[in-house]
Amino acid sequence: MRIALDAMGTDHAPRPEVAGAIQALQESAADAEIILVGDEGLICAELATYDDVPTGIRVHHAPDRVSPEDSPASVIRRKPNSSIAVGLKLHKAGEADAFVSAGSTGAVMAASLFTLRPLPGVDRPPVGALLPTAGELCLLVDAGANIGCKSHHLVQFAHLGSVYARDAMGYTNPRVGLLNIGEEPSKGSVLTVETYQALLGEDGINFIGNVEGRDIVQGECDVIVCDGFVGNILLKFYESVAEHIVGLLRDEIREAKDQKLDLDHVFRVLDYAEYGGAPLLGLGGVSIICHGSSPPKAIRNALAIAARAVRAGLVQHSVEDLKS
Amino acid sequence: MRIALDAMGTDHAPRPEVAGAIQALQESAADAEIILVGDEGLICAELATYDDVPTGIRVHHAPDRVSPEDSPASVIRRKPNSSIAVGLKLHKAGEADAFVSAGSTGAVMAASLFTLRPLPGVDRPPVGALLPTAGELCLLVDAGANIGCKSHHLVQFAHLGSVYARDAMGYTNPRVGLLNIGEEPSKGSVLTVETYQALLGEDGINFIGNVEGRDIVQGECDVIVCDGFVGNILLKFYESVAEHIVGLLRDEIREAKDQKLDLDHVFRVLDYAEYGGAPLLGLGGVSIICHGSSPPKAIRNALAIAARAVRAGLVQHSVEDLKS
Numbered sequence A, B: 001m002r003i004a005l006d007a008m009g010t011d012h013a014p015r016p017e018v019a020g021a022i023q024a025l026q027e028s029a030a031d032a033e034i035i036l037v038g039d040e041g042l043i044c045a046e047l048a049t050y051d052d053v054p055t056g057i058r059v060h061h062a063p064d065r066v067s068p069e070d071s072p073a074s075v076i077r078r079k080p081n082s083s084i085a086v087g088l089k090l091h092k093a094g095e096a097d098a099f100v101s102a103g104s105t106g107a108v109m110a111a112s113l114f115t116l117r118p119l120p121g122v123d124r125p126p127v128g129a130l131l132p133t134a135g136e137l138c139l140l141v142d143a144g145a146n147i148g149c150k151s152h153h154l155v156q157f158a159h160l161g162s163v164y165a166r167d168a169m170g171y172t173n174p175r176v177g178l179l180n181i182g183e184e185p186s187k188g189s190v191l192t193v194e195t196y197q198a199l200l201g202e203d204g205i206n207f208i209g210n211v212e213g214r215d216i217v218q219g220e221c222d223v224i225v226c227d228g229f230v231g232n233i234l235l236k237f238y239e240s241v242a243e244h245i246v247g248l249l250r251d252e253i254r255e256a257k258d259q260k261l262d263l264d265h266v267f268r269v270l271d272y273a274e275y276g277g278a279p280l281l282g283l284g285g286v287s288i289i290c291h292g293s294s295p296p297k298a299i300r301n302a303l304a305i306a307a308r309a310v311r312a313g314l315v316q317h318s319v320e321d322l323k324s
Helices: A015-026 A040-047 A072-078 A083-092 A105-116 A151-167 A190-200 A213-218 A228-256 A264-270 A296-312 A314-323 B015-026 B040-047 B072-078 B083-092 B105-116 B151-167 B190-200 B213-218 B228-256 B264-270 B296-312 B314-323
Strands: A002-006 A033-038 A057-061 A098-101 A128-131 A138-141 A175-179 A206-211 A223-225 A278-280 A287-289 B002-006 B033-038 B057-061 B098-101 B128-131 B138-141 B175-179 B206-211 B223-225 B278-280 B287-289
Touching (some): A002 A015, A002 B296, A015 A033, A015 B296, A040 A057, A072 A083, A105 B278, A151 A175, A175 A190, A190 A206, A278 B105, A296 A314, A314 B151, B033 B040, B072 B083, B083 B098, B083 B105, B138 B151, B138 B228, B151 B223, B175 B190, B190 B206
Parallel strands (some): A033 A057, A138 A223, B002 B033
Antiparallel strands (some): A128 B278, A278 B128
16 A cells, blocks of 8 residues: 655645654554655655654655646646646556645646546546534535536435445445435425435435535534535535634633633624524515524514614615615 | 514424513613514413513414414415414504514515515515624525525625615625635636626625635625525534534533533544545545645544545445446
8 A cells, every 4th residue: 555645735844744644654544655745855854853754654756846826727737747746647657546635625636637537427526525523524525626516416426425435434334415405305406406306216325315504513414415616615614613613712711721711702602592583685674583492582682683673774775775 | 663573483482582572671672662473371471470571562462373384385375363474464564663583484484575575676585694703793695595596686685685784783884795615706606706797896785705615704704695505504504513512512511510621522523633634536546635734633644544445445436336
């Protein structure tokens, strides 16, 4: 087993790459040879800071580096000696069994597509993303490679996601859900209605039906299939929400020091009851919808925002704004 | 100012409604008369549990109640004496200036649309939702009423959202963002590319351009415009993520009791570095992309998952699966 690792990808390359590769070999996380691809001088200088470099580490020189200014589509042509292009060529030539990179997502995707080519039966190779849930990790496919998919693309994503969940994530019979805005087969867009029916009749897919935004974090399925537009928005949103909340927690912990931790602030930020319901817009009146699980505070706040909207003249302002 | 409040909407109606109404009047959150609409007997029994009921409370009898089994579209016709239908009729007739309900979202939307009617120039009235961010609240429009929008619908949403942000949320010049998968005008779907250009030329909209999933929680804009499909998925996802994280925190706090709180578990669940990068699927090889900000642990884990995929025979299995 040999893995080509782009050593020039991260913001602090090659330090995290070298450290990660050494950890992987030391912990047998990958009982592999790891080929660090990139600027030989920089990589060797970094390796020299370790007392003990595992025997499985190799270095393969690639003088060029892909920068954010490079057009993703032209990396292979314009930077054939970049760590991304060279690493993928090693994989293609069978000198490495896999390629890992923390470089520009667009560049790695375009170069991988060009070098490794789609498998037979794959029209639009998708990108997967792993989402933490209350249960196990969930694989989101497509996380942003393909916008404007048809149902047969989503069916391919379901197959590819199921195989990846089995082979790379260790799930025996991965449950596949279709991301949608309701459970019923008739819910959602033309795409989701068609895809639902197509997945129902598809062999080799453990299709459990539609899943909603709220089902994801509950861990209700192992593979979520969707168009890359909504997948990408969801992924970036989740990452940033997680970061935001961790940030809030760290702030509270730092401020609390040895005193009792006050998490009220964190809870308040996350507490929907603080906010005032969902307004219906564009109607000849003010109508506000609260959750069925609303506590008194949520009702109180919805009443307050309704009063504010009425007092300000929402409906009249809407009419005037649309006229102008 | 008189607000009609559906007293039969929440899961524990009319208790939270009565409590919320009393709080609103006591705190002058709404310096209003609040008309509790619903089963007079139940509402009065609940009011009787209070020593001191504010003078602004009124009760308006509506004997019927909308149940989850009722088709949302037929509430007005089939349950004209339901709290939703009666409350909206009070608003329509000018006996109330607004209507608030925690009843079935679909039923309240359909009944509001039927009773209050769209304003001139509004083709598809959207529903707004308030998202907590690192800054102020952000209004998401449309949060699920309209699937398959055209760009002129999204432009209307931008207008309606801006007016609501000013009148109900108190923003002076609300920044409007178009939800998309990249900043550049050319990014995204046909819908987002067209809408971007339409919003650029639109008077009365403070359009700040495309916003990505990660920008939302940062509070980069005050109104986010999108199709109801992605809006609904995003909204339900956010609510459930927030609930999930609050749940994790409460568990840790309960277990910790007076001991030092160990938040490592919570951080771990939210820590992307724990997981192993984004796989490209459907290619003739294994290619895994990590974040540019990856620490060594993330690189290590991506290497481990790549090794596992290779060892299991991911590419071969994908070929076989797509053939069958």
